[in-house]
Amino acid sequence: MHGYLATICRDLGADLARVGGVADHVHIVTTLPRTLSQSELIEQIKKASSKWIKTLDARYRGFFWQRGYGAFSVSQSQL
Known part of the structure; x- marks a missing residue:
């Protein structure tokens, strides 16, 4: 998943600094x-990621992201 998220960000014109997370959520710095x-x-x-993951295996057909999201602004010097 993390690699695919990086590809999506790049395709959208976002410069990815980091992507990570755990089983139930991700963190993206871009x-x-x-x-x-x-x-x-x-x-x-x-x-894009929801559509992609559903193609991987039948067990992921019910995959969905939560409705909201959290976002924070950081300066380049904080990375």
């Missing part, structure tokens, strides 16, 4: 492309 709002970026990441 720039925000000028062409997308924060909510649009998250929506596109969730949409």
Whole structure:
């Protein structure tokens, strides 16, 4: 999943710094492309990754992301 999330970010024009997480959530540190709002970026990441994971195996057909998300702004010097 993490590798695919990195690909999505790159395809959307976001510079990925880090991606990680655990079984039930992910953390992504990325720039925000000028062409997308924060909510649009998250929506596109969730949409593409959900569609992709459902193609991997029948047991993932019921996969979905939670409705909301948390987002924080950090400066380059904090990375």
